[in-house]
Amino acid sequence: MYKITNLENHKVYIGESFNIEIRWTQHKSDLSSNSHINKLLQCDFNMYGKELFKFEILQEYTTNKPLITQAHLILLEDAWIRLYRERNIELYNIENSLEEILNGNKLLQVAPCMATNVLIGQMKKFYFHFNNQLQIFELKKIAKSNLGNRIFIKPNLIKTETNSELPATINRFAKIPKEVILANTLPEHRISALLYFNYNQTWENTVHYSPIYMIQWCKYKANWHRGTEKNIFTKFRDCMDWYFENRYITDFDKGKYIQNTFQSSLLNMVKINPKNNFGILYDFEIETINKYQSPYKPLNKSILFLLLAYIKAFTWIRTNESSGHSEKSKKNKPEIFYSQFQAIATFIGSDRKMIAKATGVLEQLGLIKTYRMPRYKDSNDKWHTDDIIYICPYRYIWRNNQIVQCTKEEYDYEKELEYGILFLRNQNYVSKKFYQD
Structure with a gap:
């Protein structure tokens, strides 16, 4: 495992290789000839010059079986990338090799026909745990009792990285008015409430809702007895009250916005579906985030x-x-x-x-x-x-x-x-x- 660090802005590129010297020589040659596949790394290299880029080994790892070593290096690269992202360290890495391989967009070098199956098999048995004292990742075996809870690659991350996996057409979208986006005194749940309006409106431009149904539709738990003044219920209620005061909805009764009590409101489509000054969210983006x-x-x-x-x-x-x-x-x-x-x-x-x-x-x-x-x-x-x-x-x-x-x-x-x-x-x-x- 290796990294290339920009000593000026501290941005990092993380990679893996069986032969580190050959891989570094390839990186340096591509960068010097302005032909590196990573355009962001190339742009900064052109801007700062080779003197401000440091090549160093992150971690050495091997087994006596090339296919297993290859699989573990891919998992290890993914672990380092995720660690750096969790630490808010900016990366040049545009794609994640593990996700690209699992999506079928990239082949492994050693025995590509069977390597992906080996990789998946290793993912089911092992994971890499970061040792803070040694500052390296260590291979750990997954306990049988935890196999069902294994989260190394989150399913929602698969097939969302490249344009080839994006939908060819869009069937549905929601417009988010700038007025709503910039209503910074409201909880962030104002966007989720607006999405509820968009996806649950009737042909008569009416929306039916109760607090519990709305909150659960927005993928939250409807917790009512947390003993705090601001909980998920009060946050959604404040948003609904704002939408009523700003004429996005009519006929809202704040006093009836309790638990499973349903009420209906007429949507002001001029506000809900503006002609300009909005940000658009597509259905696949909403699904990915959810x-x-x-x-x-x-x-x-x-x-x-x-x-x-x-x-x-x-x-x-x-x-x-x-x-x-x-x-x-x-x-x-x-x-x-x-x-x-x-x-x-x-x-x-x-x-x-x-x-x-x-x-x-x-x-x-x-x-x-x-x-x-x-x-x-x-x-x-x-x-x-x-x-x-x-x-x-x-x-x-x-x-x-x-x-x-x-x-x-x-x-x-x-x-x-x-x-x-x-x-x-x-x-x-x-x-x-x-x-x-």
């Missing part, structure tokens, strides 16, 4: 919905051109969103730590990609941390009376990211930011 089980309890599904809706609502979108978008228009207005964790937290009503964790999860789920801009120096020679670029790795458009996924020729997120990096770097002449070279 399946995710966070090991960090404060990070719930509603925060993930809220952050994703915020990113989409404020991502730059170029206007349509009759002959397509020129390279000049793409460079002048790349389809990106950029900000900092603290700024996002302030706008949507969260905290910096939560936004950082939510960003990592959304990227892990394949719903966004990120790139941290290098530090910059202002006109007073003071150094500052610059923005993080957010970009959606896929795009859908309306064509032939249906919503279809764009081809790579129509939308290339890696190109958009490159243009975004260049755009922000060129702003140094306007904002008097001087980036590290």
